[in-house]
Amino acid sequence: xxxxxxxxxxxxxxxxxxxxxxxxxxxxxxxxxxxxxxxxxxxxxxxxxxxxxxxxxxxxxxxxxxxxxxxxxxxxxxxxxxxxxxxxxxxxxxxxxxxxxxxxxxxxxxxxxxxxxxxxxxxxxxxxxxxxxxxxxxxxxxxxxxxxxxxxxxxxxxxxxxxxxxxxxxxxxxxxxxxxxxxxxxxxxxxxxxxxxxxxxxxxxxxxxxxxxxxxxxxxxxxxxxxxxxxxxxxxxxxxxxxxxxxxxxxxxxxxxxxxxxxxxxxxxxxxxxxxxxxxxxxxxxxxxxxxxxxxxxxxxxxxxxxxxxxxxxxxxxx
Numbered sequence: 049x050x051x052x053x054x055x056x057x058x059x060x061x062x063x064x065x066x067x068x069x070x071x072x073x074x075x076x077x078x079x080x081x082x083x084x085x086x087x088x089x090x091x092x093x094x095x096x097x098x099x100x101x102x103x104x105x106x107x108x109x110x111x112x113x114x115x116x117x118x119x120x121x122x123x124x125x126x127x128x129x130x131x132x133x134x135x136x137x138x139x140x141x142x143x144x145x146x147x148x149x150x151x152x153x154x155x156x157x158x159x160x161x162x163x164x165x166x167x168x169x170x171x172x173x174x175x176x177x178x179x180x181x182x183x184x185x186x187x188x189x190x191x192x193x194x195x196x197x198x199x200x201x202x203x204x205x206x207x208x209x210x211x212x213x214x215x216x217x218x219x220x221x222x223x224x225x226x227x228x229x230x231x232x233x234x235x236x237x238x239x240x241x242x243x244x245x246x247x248x249x250x251x252x253x254x255x256x257x258x259x260x261x262x263x264x265x266x267x268x269x270x271x272x273x274x275x276x277x278x279x280x281x282x283x284x285x286x287x288x289x290x291x292x293x294x295x296x297x298x299x300x301x302x303x304x305x306x307x308x309x310x311x312x313x314x315x316x317x318x319x320x321x322x323x324x325x326x327x328x329x330x331x332x333x334x335x336x337x338x339x340x341x342x343x344x345x346x347x348x349x350x351x352x353x354x355x356x357x358x359x360x361x362x363x364x365x366x367x
């Protein structure tokens with residue numbers, strides 16, 4: 049590999065300066081709204097339980113895991129009595145490299161005490177417009193449920209269709225892949241078919257997900273039940289993911305165990321569950337909503353750049 053110029057930053061001076069302004073704008077936005085900045089550990093003895101996210105761990109005998117988000121620790125703060133809080137810092141995910149991904153990136157996460165998740169989605173758009181400095185003020189906001197958008201683009205009802213129907217839809221659209229489970233098919237069609245068809249120069253608030261896509265969101269009872277979750281897209285770029293937070297410790301532990309069984313069925317190395325989070329939920333997590341937003345992707349949008357390494361001083365290949 050040619051390393052003669054590898055010492056140089058990958059981002060331009062303009063991008064580095066724009067990042068500094070963006071971080072200052074984010075802090076200004078939350079300061080004005082009396083949302084307190086917090087810090088939580090980057091290393092933990094527990095790992096993220098999501099089988100679709102690969103953890104990075106230390107090689108020491110007492111293994112530690114680099115956080116994939118500050119979510120679990122921030123919920124422990126909420127359970128201890130803190131209310132409106134945010135954290136902005138580095139997070140780490142293995143095997144994430146590409147146009148929109150780097151193994152190390154900056155994540156902004158915040159929680160609003162007593163808020164409904166759709167009200168929080170509105171605040172996400174307010175933050176983006178504030179940080180965009182007039183760039184996004186005229187962009188319309190399209191609000192659509194997961195079910196509506198999936199039916200519109202595929203003709204299938206994601207809450208009731210089976211894996212065979214999803215596979216046939218993928219093949220008809222030229223998306224070839226190996227057999228997979230229902231949730232994996234939904235994720236694939238969303239990323240490869242639905243997301244690229246979203247309107248440009250618009251916000252899309254995609255909300256009310258299938259229960260199997262709940263992650264750490266509360267599931268609203270009904271026929272069918274719905275996960276109270278949203279994602280926000282800036283044009284075709286996914287920028288934020290938020291929930292009406294699950295507060296039931298027993299249900300959270302059940303989800304952790306299901307995810308562990310799925311990882312085991314894939315032959316993946318088992319990782320320790322975060323029992324401190326379960327203890328915090330048992331103590332009592334207040335009714336709240338929370339969201340995580342990719343700061344690097346927001347900066348890409350502000351600067352009209354199409355690769356994440358253009359806004360990182362030192363991406364993975366230069367670190």
